[in-house]
Amino acid sequence: MAMKNFSHFGVSLLLALLTFVLLPAALFGQLQREALAQTPPMGWNSWNKFACNVSEDLIKSIANSMATNGMKEAGYQYVVIDDCWQVSRDENGFIVADPQRFPSGIKALADYVHSKGLKFGIYSDAGTKTCAGRPGSQGHEYQDALQYARWGVDYLKYDWCNTGTRNAEEAYSTMSDALLATGRPIVFSMCEWGTAKPWVWSKGIGNLWRTTGDINDKWQSKAKWPDGSCCAYGMVDILDMQVGLEAFAGPGHWNDPDMMEVGNGGMTTAEYRAHFSFWALLAAPLIAGNDVRSMTPEIKEILTNPEVIAVNQDKLGRQGRQVSKKDDLEAWAKALSDGSRAVILFNRGSSESEVAVSWGEIGYPNHLSAKVRDLWAHKDVGSFTGGYSAKVGPHSVVVVKVLP
Numbered sequence: 104m105a106m107k108n109f110s111h112f113g114v115s116l117l118l119a120l121l122t123f124v125l126l127p128a129a130l131f132g133q134l135q136r137e138a139l140a141q142t143p144p145m146g147w148n149s150w151n152k153f154a155c156n157v158s159e160d161l162i163k164s165i166a167n168s169m170a171t172n173g174m175k176e177a178g179y180q181y182v183v184i185d186d187c188w189q190v191s192r193d194e195n196g197f198i199v200a201d202p203q204r205f206p207s208g209i210k211a212l213a214d215y216v217h218s219k220g221l222k223f224g225i226y227s228d229a230g231t232k233t234c235a236g237r238p239g240s241q242g243h244e245y246q247d248a249l250q251y252a253r254w255g256v257d258y259l260k261y262d263w264c265n266t267g268t269r270n271a272e273e274a275y276s277t278m279s280d281a282l283l284a285t286g287r288p289i290v291f292s293m294c295e296w297g298t299a300k301p302w303v304w305s306k307g308i309g310n311l312w313r314t315t316g317d318i319n320d321k322w323q324s325k326a327k328w329p330d331g332s333c334c335a336y337g338m339v340d341i342l343d344m345q346v347g348l349e350a351f352a353g354p355g356h357w358n359d360p361d362m363m364e365v366g367n368g369g370m371t372t373a374e375y376r377a378h379f380s381f382w383a384l385l386a387a388p389l390i391a392g393n394d395v396r397s398m399t400p401e402i403k404e405i406l407t408n409p410e411v412i413a414v415n416q417d418k419l420g421r422q423g424r425q426v427s428k429k430d431d432l433e434a435w436a437k438a439l440s441d442g443s444r445a446v447i448l449f450n451r452g453s454s455e456s457e458v459a460v461s462w463g464e465i466g467y468p469n470h471l472s473a474k475v476r477d478l479w480a481h482k483d484v485g486s487f488t489g490g491y492s493a494k495v496g497p498h499s500v501v502v503v504k505v506l507p
């Protein structure tokens with residue numbers, strides 16, 4: 104009898120522990136994670152342009168430029184070093200930065216970036232090694248998170264190379280928890296390439312998650328990796344893979360169609376304008392990947408267009424969606440917090456065409472009259488009933504805001 108009472112007591116205690124201590128603790132962690140990146144993160148990352156050619160001089164000069172060339176004012180915050188900053192672990196297992204390329208150390212570099220009014224990000228990998236073969240964080244998650252926090256890191260991109268049979272949800276949860284345990288707010292960027300459908304399970308674990316393999320600086324292409332696996336993708340290939348993922352994004356948790364290639368030279372200015380417009384409409388992280396120290400005026404105008412950035416940063420946090428597609432002509436729309444819609448009229452084809460959207464397709468009654476503003480021309484174009492159409496050049500977009 105006494106034993107029975109005890110086991111009842113034990114079960115009740117366990118339930119109470121679960122209900123009042125463990126569950127709230129897990130929920131609290133998710134809420135802490137979700138509180139970061141309430142709008143899609145904006146910043147710069149070294150990989151697309153510089154690959155392994157990173158150094159403290161590069162990062163400092165990029166931060167200098169961003170602080171003075173209009174990018175910081177436009178909202179770009181994070182300066183992120185991607186792969187290849189790390190070379191080994193010390194005798195206590197702490198990660199060691201390349202002493203040739205980062206002679207002042209990462210803490211001094213983070214301080215420098217902060218002194219420019221910007222935030223500092225770094226890169227690691229959930230496996231034994233990073234994609235470029237540097238030491239990964241597997242088995243060192245809490246130690247690495249602690250080190251990042253001591254250095255003043257504000258953002259971690261966490262890759263998926265050399266993970267063997269590791270379970271992605273376990274791996275990313277471990278690092279997310281380790282980052283939260285430091286007490287420093289560190290945005291967590293999951294780079295799992297979409298293989299395990301991270302959009303389904305990552306809310307509350309990551310603030311952003313890659314949905315595809317790597318982007319390359321092309322309009323359209325599928326390039327196999329040296330080991331024969333598929334693929335690095337052109338911009339529109341990546342765009343097509345975002346269709347259907349809209350429901351999974353929101354404040355604190357974003358689909359990431361990879362960092363931008365705007366300004367890297369492989370696309371035309373019109374194509375880069377389309378690339379940027381789509382990333383804005385998709386509520387994607389706006390992480391520039393070009394040499395921001397030497398941009399042409401056209402590229403700078405694209406990356407800093409305040410009206411298009413406002414679409415991306417809208418506090419409602421909705422990801423835009425494809426609302427119509429007929430051959431090469433498409434319309435996409437994103438609901439905004441003031442009740443308006445941002446709309447992209449898209450022409451994939453190789454000659455100019457008229458592209459149309461109806462109010463019905465973007466969730467308004469067709470009898471409604473709505474004001475239309477062109478966000479690249481920076482002009483109000485008039486009031487229209489039932490819909491809007493415009494001539495769109497080849498591989499181009501027209502982006503408008505529709506306000507009933």
Ligand code: GLA
Nearest residue numbers: 150185186234235262294317
């Ligand atoms: C993977 C990632 C890229 C980049 C490289 C670095 O390919 O997807 O974004 O971080 O690794 O090696």
